[in-house]
Amino acid sequence: MALSEKEQVMELRNGSELVFETIFKDYYERLCNYANTYINDIMESEEMVQGTFMILWEKHEIIDIHTSLKSYLYRSVHNNCINHIRHQQVRREHSEEYLHFADIGYEQAADDIIGNELQKKINSTIESLPPQCQTAFKLSRFENLTYNEIAEKMGVSVKTIENHMIKALRTLRIELKEYLPLVIWLLWFKNLN
Amino acid sequence: MENRDEHIERLITRYFSGEALPDEAIELEDWIDKSSENKKYFEEFRFVSQNVGPVKKYIKVDTIKAWETVSGKMRPTTKPDPGAVKVSMPLYKRSWFGIAASILVVVGLSVYMMLLKSDREKLLPSVAVESNDSILNRNLSPSVKVAINRNSNLTYLKNKTGKKNEIEIRGEAFIEVSHSSDTTLIVHADETFIRDIGTSFNVKAYPEETTIEVFVESGKIQFYTKEQEGITLSRGETGVYNKATKEFATSLIIDPNIISYKTKTFVFRNTSLSDAVYMLNKIYSQKISIGDQELADYTISVTFDNEPLDSLIEIMAETLNIEAIKDSTGFVLYARQ
Numbered sequence: 382m383a384l385s386e387k388e389q390v391m392e393l394r395n396g397s398e399l400v401f402e403t404i405f406k407d408y409y410e411r412l413c414n415y416a417n418t419y420i421n422d423i424m425e426s427e428e429m430v431q432g433t434f435m436i437l438w439e440k441h442e443i444i445d446i447h448t449s450l451k452s453y454l455y456r457s458v459h460n461n462c463i464n465h466i467r468h469q470q471v472r473r474e475h476s477e478e479y480l481h482f483a484d485i486g487y488e489q490a491a492d493d494i495i496g497n498e499l500q501k502k503i504n505s506t507i508e509s510l511p512p513q514c515q516t517a518f519k520l521s522r523f524e525n526l527t528y529n530e531i532a533e534k535m536g537v538s539v540k541t542i543e544n545h546m547i548k549a550l551r552t553l554r555i556e557l558k559e560y561l562p563l564v565i566w567l568l569w570f571k572n573l574n
Numbered sequence: 575m576e577n578r579d580e581h582i583e584r585l586i587t588r589y590f591s592g593e594a595l596p597d598e599a600i601e602l603e604d605w606i607d608k609s610s611e612n613k614k615y616f617e618e619f620r621f622v623s624q625n626v627g628p629v630k631k632y633i634k635v636d637t638i639k640a641w642e643t644v645s646g647k648m649r650p651t652t653k654p655d656p657g658a659v660k661v662s663m664p665l666y667k668r669s670w671f672g673i674a675a676s677i678l679v680v681v682g683l684s685v686y687m688m689l690l691k692s693d694r695e696k697l698l699p700s701v702a703v704e705s706n707d708s709i710l711n712r713n714l715s716p717s718v719k720v721a722i723n724r725n726s727n728l729t730y731l732k733n734k735t736g737k738k739n740e741i742e743i744r745g746e747a748f749i750e751v752s753h754s755s756d757t758t759l760i761v762h763a764d765e766t767f768i769r770d771i772g773t774s775f776n777v778k779a780y781p782e783e784t785t786i787e788v789f790v791e792s793g794k795i796q797f798y799t800k801e802q803e804g805i806t807l808s809r810g811e812t813g814v815y816n817k818a819t820k821e822f823a824t825s826l827i828i829d830p831n832i833i834s835y836k837t838k839t840f841v842f843r844n845t846s847l848s849d850a851v852y853m854l855n856k857i858y859s860q861k862i863s864i865g866d867q868e869l870a871d872y873t874i875s876v877t878f879d880n881e882p883l884d885s886l887i888e889i890m891a892e893t894l895n896i897e898a899i900k901d902s903t904g905f906v907l908y909a910r911q
Contacts, residue, residue, distance in 0.1 A: 384702055398648070399701045399714075402641065409637045415599050419592040427635055431644050438648050455596030503626055521591050522626055528593050547587045553622045561621055 386450050393441050401441070404450065405434055412458050419462035420469075421525070429465065433457045499560050506556040510549055513537075517545035586616060590623040702729045705745070707859065709835050715739065718759060719750040721836035724856070726780075743777050748791075748836045750774040766804075766815050769796040775807075776833050786815040789832045797822065838880040847872040847894070847907070858883045861904035869896060869907055 384392065384400065392400040409430060416426035433454065437444065507515060513535070520531045521542075528546070532539045585602045588594045594602065606616050703712060704727040711721050714730045718739060722728050726745020732738065741749065742762040751759050751770050761768040763779035766786050773793020779786045788797050789812045797813040798804030805822045807813045812825045812832070830841035835857050842850050848870040851862045860883055864870055872894050878886050887905050891898040897908045 397701075398645075401648075402645070403701075405641055405644065406637055409640055410635050411603060413635045415589075415594070418589055418594065421592070423635075427640060431640060434644055435647060438644075451600055452596055455600055459596045459599075499625065507626070525592075528591065543584070543587070543593075546591055547583055550587050550590070550619060550622060551583060553626060554618050557622055557625070558618070561618060 390444070390450055393437075394444060396441060401438060404454075408451070408454055409434075412454060415455065416458050416462055419459075420465050425465070429461050430458060433461060499557070502557060502560070503553070506553055507549075510552060514545040514548050517542050518549035521546060582612075582615075586619045590619060703727065709857070711836075714741070717752045719752075721748040721833075723747065723835045743779055745780055746776070746778045746835070748774070748776045748833050751793075764817065766797065766799050769798070776836075784817055786817065788813045788815075789829075791833065838878075840878040842874050842876050844873045844875055846870065847874060850874055850890075851907070854883075854886070862887065863904070863906050865899075865906045865908040869894075869909055872896075 384403075389400050389404060393404070412430045412433070413423075413426045416429050417423060420426060420429075436457070437454075507518065510518065516535065517531050520526045520534065521528075526534070528539050528542045532542045535542070582602070582605060585594065585598050585605075588598060589602055602616075606613050701712075701714060703710060703722060705722045705724055707724060709721065709723055711719070713719050715732070718730075718741075720728060720741070723746035726743065726747060728745075728747055729742040731740045731742070739759045740762060741747075741759065744764075749759075749761065749770070751773055759770045761770070761777055763777050763786050764781070766779075768775070768777060768788055770793070773795055774791045775793070775795055776789040776791065777786070778788075788795065788807060790807045790809055792809050794806065794808050796804060796806055797815065799815075799820070802820070802822070804815075805813055805824055807824065810826075812829070814823045814825055815821070816823070830843075831839075831853055834840050834853065838857065840850075840853065845853075848864060851864060855861055862883075874890065874894060876889065876893060878889070881889070883905075887898045890896075891907070895910055897910050899906050899908065
């Protein structure tokens with residue numbers, strides 16, 4: 382019988398380190414990955430999530446969780462990410478070189494891990510996308526802009542950008558299916574048994 | 575199918591574009607956890623995402639190491655004091671919402687503490703552990719340590735003062751209580767209770783078995799039910815309760831391997847190979863099997879003290895002059911040709 386979330390919160394308020402440890406171990410990896418989707422920096426993501434937990438512990442006696450513990454944690458990490466990005470943007474505005482740097486980042490990342498054949502396939506798939514969709518996707522992927530920023534830049538609605546993004550990823554997933562690594566196939570076989 | 579896919583596709587795209595709101599991330603993760611088919615679908619998108627553009631790789635973080643970092647920085651627990659407001663920030667920096675929230679919390683805490691006072695004996699679940707397929711060691715409190723055998727679960731309850739502790743066990747666990755005068759621990763196993771008097775003992779109470787067994791390694795315990803006073807067990811004794819006849823019995827025969835799952839110490843004295851293999855298989859996660867039937871009756875006399883399975887198998891093979899072949903799931907023993 383595991384503790385319910387309500388009991389966990391109650392125990393946390395009483396200062397149970399064991400419960401705190403359980404919560405930490407249950408959520409740490411997931412939260413790091415969630416943070417990383419925003420800030421794309423592994424070390425920074427880990428530090429941020431650790432910081433979030435430190436604050437939770439510091440405040441455990443007065444913590445007031447109205448919704449669920451899970452959404453409290455995700456919301457905290459989300460807020461920290463948004464703040465982090467704001468700081469980054471201030472810095473970015475002061476740095477002319479940023480876009481140039483982003484281009485290099487793309488080339489390097491691509492060369493690092495992708496075989497030539499897969500790389501060609503990715504490029505040709507992106508090139509085959511409709512022009513608007515292609516532009517939106519590139520701005521998101523290679524210049525790290527948000528849906529909002531892309532929408533502003535292209536003069537269309539956020540909803541349109543979202544649809545472009547979905548279409549681009551969907552197409553890539555289908556086109557790259559034969560390159561999927563074995564580990565992903567294994568998940569499928571596991572499911573069949 | 576299409577509808578579900580469209581919604582999930584939107585969530586996944588948002589996730590990998592750094593747009594997923596907290597609730598969306600939670601919804602997506604809950605969906606992924608539902609089946610390995612879902613997980614595969616999600617992993618396909620991850621594969622695409624991390625190969626296109628600046629890498630947003632899946633982070634395989636070291637949670638244990640991170641926990642060490644965080645727990646090292648944690649300030650020690652202080653008992654909540656219902657009368658005091660903890661002000662960690664100057665008041666002027668707080669928004670009205672913050673102040674209002676604090677007052678609510680303090681009121682809430684006070685009411686909570688009052689309720690607790692009116693029901694002091696109420697035990698709160700502090701920790702619940704399910705061992706599933708592994709053997710776990712835990713410190714439940716500074717004075718209570720447990721080792722939990724496979725497929726067992728244990729719930730630890732304590733009252734506010736920490737003076738009265740209770741453990742509920744389904745399955746098997748070894749419990750060590752250090753002498754501390756004013757703490758009592760009661761272990762609850764099925765319909766029986768065990769009251770400890772500063773001691774270490776093993777409780778075996780698998781629901782599917784017909785008996786409940788308590789082995790006392792040191793100290794003294796009382797083994798009883800609601801209706802019966804039961805028996806007092808001292809060091810080295812094993813108490814057996816028969817669930818069908820509701821009878822207690824004391825056994826003086828010591829099974830030296832009763833707590834092997836905790837100590838990884840095995841004592842075999844003219845033990846048949848099939849019995850030895852059976853015992854080892856209960857403890858180690860890699861499995862041993864006997865390839866040639868004639869081997870089953872070989873007997874073995876040996877003591878293993880916390881050996882890794884590899885060397886343990888090697889010693890057994892040497893001693894019996896047999897052959898051990900390692901495969902993906904474990905070891906198979908064969909007669910030497």
